[in-house]
Amino acid sequence: MSRGLRLIPIILLAWLVAGLAWRLIKPADPAVPSQLVHRELPAFDLPAALPSKPGLKSTDLASGRPRLVNIFASWCVPCAGEAPVLAELKRRGVAIDAIAVRDTPDAITTFLARNGDPYQRIGSDRQSEVQIALGSSGVPETFVVDARGIIRHQYVGPLTAANIPGVLQQLAAAR
Amino acid sequence: MIAEAGLAALWLSTGLAAYQFVLMLLALRSNFDVARAMRSVAVMQGALTLVAFAMLLLVFASSDMSVALVFENSNSAKPFIYKVAGTWGNHEGSMLMWVTILAVAGAFLALLAHRTSERTLIAALGSQALLALGFYAFLLFASNPFARLFPAPPDGQGLNPLLQDPGLAFHPPTLYLGYVGLSVAFSLAVGALLTGEVDSRLARAMRPWVLGAWVLLTLGITAGSYWAYYELGWGGYWFWDPVENASLMPWLAATALLHSINVLAARGALKAWTMMLAVIAFSMSMVGTFLVRSGILTSVHAFAIDPERGTFLLVLLTIYVGAAFILFAVRGATLKEGAPFELVSRESGLVVNNLLLSVILGIVFVGTLYPLFIEALTGEKLSVGAPYFNAVAGPLALILAVLVGVGPLLSWRRERRPVLRRLATPALLGASALVITIILWPGMSILPRLGFAVAAFLAASSMLPMIGRNPLRAPLATWGMVIAHFGIAVALAGMASNAAFTSERLAVAKPGETLTVGPWSVQLEGVTPTAGKNYTALEAELHASRGEGIIVLKPQSHYYSDPPTETNESAIETFWNGQLYTVLGKSDPSGGWQLRLWWKPFVTLIWLGGALIALGGALAMLGRVSRFRWRHAAAAEWRKARYA
Numbered sequence: 001m002s003r004g005l006r007l008i009p010i011i012l013l014a015w016l017v018a019g020l021a022w023r024l025i026k027p028a029d030p031a032v033p034s035q036l037v038h039r040e041l042p043a044f045d046l047p048a049a050l051p052s053k054p055g056l057k058s059t060d061l062a063s064g065r066p067r068l069v070n071i072f073a074s075w076c077v078p079c080a081g082e083a084p085v086l087a088e089l090k091r092r093g094v095a096i097d098a099i100a101v102r103d104t105p106d107a108i109t110t111f112l113a114r115n116g117d118p119y120q121r122i123g124s125d126r127q128s129e130v131q132i133a134l135g136s137s138g139v140p141e142t143f144v145v146d147a148r149g150i151i152r153h154q155y156v157g158p159l160t161a162a163n164i165p166g167v168l169q170q171l172a173a174a175r
Numbered sequence: 176m177i178a179e180a181g182l183a184a185l186w187l188s189t190g191l192a193a194y195q196f197v198l199m200l201l202a203l204r205s206n207f208d209v210a211r212a213m214r215s216v217a218v219m220q221g222a223l224t225l226v227a228f229a230m231l232l233l234v235f236a237s238s239d240m241s242v243a244l245v246f247e248n249s250n251s252a253k254p255f256i257y258k259v260a261g262t263w264g265n266h267e268g269s270m271l272m273w274v275t276i277l278a279v280a281g282a283f284l285a286l287l288a289h290r291t292s293e294r295t296l297i298a299a300l301g302s303q304a305l306l307a308l309g310f311y312a313f314l315l316f317a318s319n320p321f322a323r324l325f326p327a328p329p330d331g332q333g334l335n336p337l338l339q340d341p342g343l344a345f346h347p348p349t350l351y352l353g354y355v356g357l358s359v360a361f362s363l364a365v366g367a368l369l370t371g372e373v374d375s376r377l378a379r380a381m382r383p384w385v386l387g388a389w390v391l392l393t394l395g396i397t398a399g400s401y402w403a404y405y406e407l408g409w410g411g412y413w414f415w416d417p418v419e420n421a422s423l424m425p426w427l428a429a430t431a432l433l434h435s436i437n438v439l440a441a442r443g444a445l446k447a448w449t450m451m452l453a454v455i456a457f458s459m460s461m462v463g464t465f466l467v468r469s470g471i472l473t474s475v476h477a478f479a480i481d482p483e484r485g486t487f488l489l490v491l492l493t494i495y496v497g498a499a500f501i502l503f504a505v506r507g508a509t510l511k512e513g514a515p516f517e518l519v520s521r522e523s524g525l526v527v528n529n530l531l532l533s534v535i536l537g538i539v540f541v542g543t544l545y546p547l548f549i550e551a552l553t554g555e556k557l558s559v560g561a562p563y564f565n566a567v568a569g570p571l572a573l574i575l576a577v578l579v580g581v582g583p584l585l586s587w588r589r590e591r592r593p594v595l596r597r598l599a600t601p602a603l604l605g606a607s608a609l610v611i612t613i614i615l616w617p618g619m620s621i622l623p624r625l626g627f628a629v630a631a632f633l634a635a636s637s638m639l640p641m642i643g644r645n646p647l648r649a650p651l652a653t654w655g656m657v658i659a660h661f662g663i664a665v666a667l668a669g670m671a672s673n674a675a676f677t678s679e680r681l682a683v684a685k686p687g688e689t690l691t692v693g694p695w696s697v698q699l700e701g702v703t704p705t706a707g708k709n710y711t712a713l714e715a716e717l718h719a720s721r722g723e724g725i726i727v728l729k730p731q732s733h734y735y736s737d738p739p740t741e742t743n744e745s746a747i748e749t750f751w752n753g754q755l756y757t758v759l760g761k762s763d764p765s766g767g768w769q770l771r772l773w774w775k776p777f778v779t780l781i782w783l784g785g786a787l788i789a790l791g792g793a794l795a796m797l798g799r800v801s802r803f804r805w806r807h808a809a810a811a812e813w814r815k816a817r818y819a
Binding site for chain 2: 006007009010013016017019020021022023024025
């Protein structure tokens with residue numbers, strides 16, 4: 001066997017160790033961003049979650065005005081936690097639509113009565129199909145959608161008061 | 176006191192390992208006769224580590240909550256068997272078990288080795304001591320299993336309920352024995368490279384260790400696969416999860432080694448390659464241990480991420496594997512290749528076997544680490560899953576399975592007999608299986624279809640080495656080979672059947688409703704609360720029928736309070752022709768229950784095949800060991816007759 005051939009294992013080992021060491025220094029970030037950021041929304045048409053509000057279609061979101069799409073559920077505790085932030089955003093004139101995941105009308109009504117209702121439309125996603133199509137892996141998540149229906153930003157987990165200026169800026173930039 | 180005794184035993188073992196390593200350096204540099212001293216030091220070191228492990232078992236069995244590890248991983252309400260199994264159901268305890276096996280394997284090497292030269296044995300024991308030394312340091316400085324808590328808390332935090340299963344008592348120790356048993360092959364290879372005595376004697380000394388480790392790895396992987404199948408409630412037997420792959424990679428390397436070592440033992444050829452494989456097999460074990468213990472890859476085996484421990488293990492891995500590779504690069508050139516062989520011969524058959532296994536190993540290795548490297552280089556996140564592995568490794572595995580049927584028929588050096596004619600019947604069977612699947616199930620996808628054909632061919636051709644000889648007089652090793660190769664055919668048939676014929680039904684059902692899955696109609700009678708020793712549960716009663724008689728299945732959904740966790744306990748009914756697999760999920764607000772039902776024809780063949788493969792390996796090992804005893808007895812008699 002030639003010397004070059006016999007050095008291959010050492011070179012491969014060096015590569016392996018470098019890769020593993022990199023991962024140790026920079027631990028994996030478990031949040032996986034949606035692949036759809038900066039792309040058009042996938043087509044969907046969700047029925048109304050409540051009789052009093054319209055459902056949500058993907059074409060509703062290319063409305064000529066940037067909006068937020070909040071993915072929530074009445075059974076989700078952090079969703080109740082972020083409700084005041086959504087209420088504040090609504091007060092500042094932000095249009096917010098919602099997708100209710102694996103939920104029922106009664107439960108949603110109770111949830112909104114307790115935590116406030118910032119939503120213009122609520123689509124009901126009983127089997128999480130649209131949620132998965134959007135590349136969202138849990139609740140709550142919030143998407144910033146621009147005037148042409150293109151996803152500009154994704155927030156994984158509940159929004160906090162500290163996020164408000166950033167969200168407003170992104171909405172302004174998405175006109 | 177028990178914990179302190181364990182810690183003291185661990186420190187003493189560390190001292191002995193250091194002494195053992197120094198003895199090796201002395202022996203190799205000068206001609207001190209240290210062989211006897213080394214053997215006894217190695218045995219003492221193994222015995223002391225065993226004492227340390229026994230002490231840890233004792234503190235777990237007696238639920239001594241003043242030991243931090245027991246507090247974090249046990250609970251006095253746990254059934255006794257899980258208290259004991261909890262010893263290795265955590266990081267520190269399982270690393271202590273790892274080291275214990277390493278040291279005890281070294282002790283047995285010292286006790287039993289008689290085929291290699293004294294110098295190679297000394298070098299191998301020195302290598303084993305150096306390996307142990309690093310891992311002792313890891314335990315003592317980064318993962319002390321005996322650390323105390325003061326004051327002692329009243330009760331422990333409990334063990335992950337997924338691990339509260341008889342599978343846990345069996346699966347990790349078996350895998351570890353296999354993983355770490357390969358360390359002896361590694362040390363023998365390092366020893367032989369140091370002394371330059373890479374020959375058939377070395378191969379014969381190494382072979383039982385490789386066989387033993389390989390049998391245990393096979394059993395461990397098979398048991399782990401079944402455990403994941405029934406405990407996780409996902410209905411799959413293999414998920415290409417990084418931790419599963421971490422156990423598969425040493426197995427693939429050991430399988431290749433098992434075959435190439437025969438060439439070295441019988442013909443003195445493939446020296447450098449066999450040494451490389453021996454080094455790689457244990458290196459893969461260490462990589463696997465690192466991946467699992469550092470928690471750096473996302474996996475269903477969610478172990479805690481700990482950069483300090485990870486760094487320690489990575490440094491050890493780099494030193495050991497790097498040193499062995501450098502040794503190989505320096506000494507590999509001095510190895511003279513043995514007897515030549517022709518293109519069609521058993522040697523070249525085994526070379527092809529090794530090439531295919533190595534390529535599959537490479538595929539699994541790349542697939543497991545690819546996401547990490549892509550993220551390191553481009554920042555993009557992606558995952559590699561079953562579609563890649565099945566599409567790339569599947570066809571190669573099928574080709575390998577065909578060659579498994581051919582290889583054992585070839586003779587050493589040069590094939591003169593008409594082998595193809597002997598394969599006519601198996602080939603006909605394989606072709607018939609293919610035609611039958613095409614006629615009966617035209618919609619079947621290509622891999623399971625080929626799987627059935629190859630399984631039929633291999634089932635028949637694996638028996639050919641037994642044809643025309645008296646089965647009682649055939650060596651046990653030949654029996655072992657035939658059974659193991661037949662086991663591959665059995666497992667392959669199970670996988671093909673599972674892939675082609677599984678019916679699945681996911682639905683929400685209200686009590687009284689009936690669902691159909693495959694030939695079964697399953698009625699949900701009702702869901703009732705129940706309780707176990709340390710959990711509360713919901714239990715569904717399902718009445719399943721396929722024409723005659725009713726079978727009752729009771730899948731449960733468990734809720735554990737320490738730590739708070741929910742698990743699904745599937746209910747599985749096994750029939751001669753398959754398994755009915757049922758899982759109870761969550762309730763929906765309208766009073767329905769999520770049910771997952773599978774009918775999996777002949778799925779049990781997968782694990783039966785795995786067990787047959789392991790049985791074949793065990794028989795082969797038995798054959799080697801009993802022949803060795805007989806030879807020894809004969810030699811002793813001969814000596815008696817000559818010198819008496």
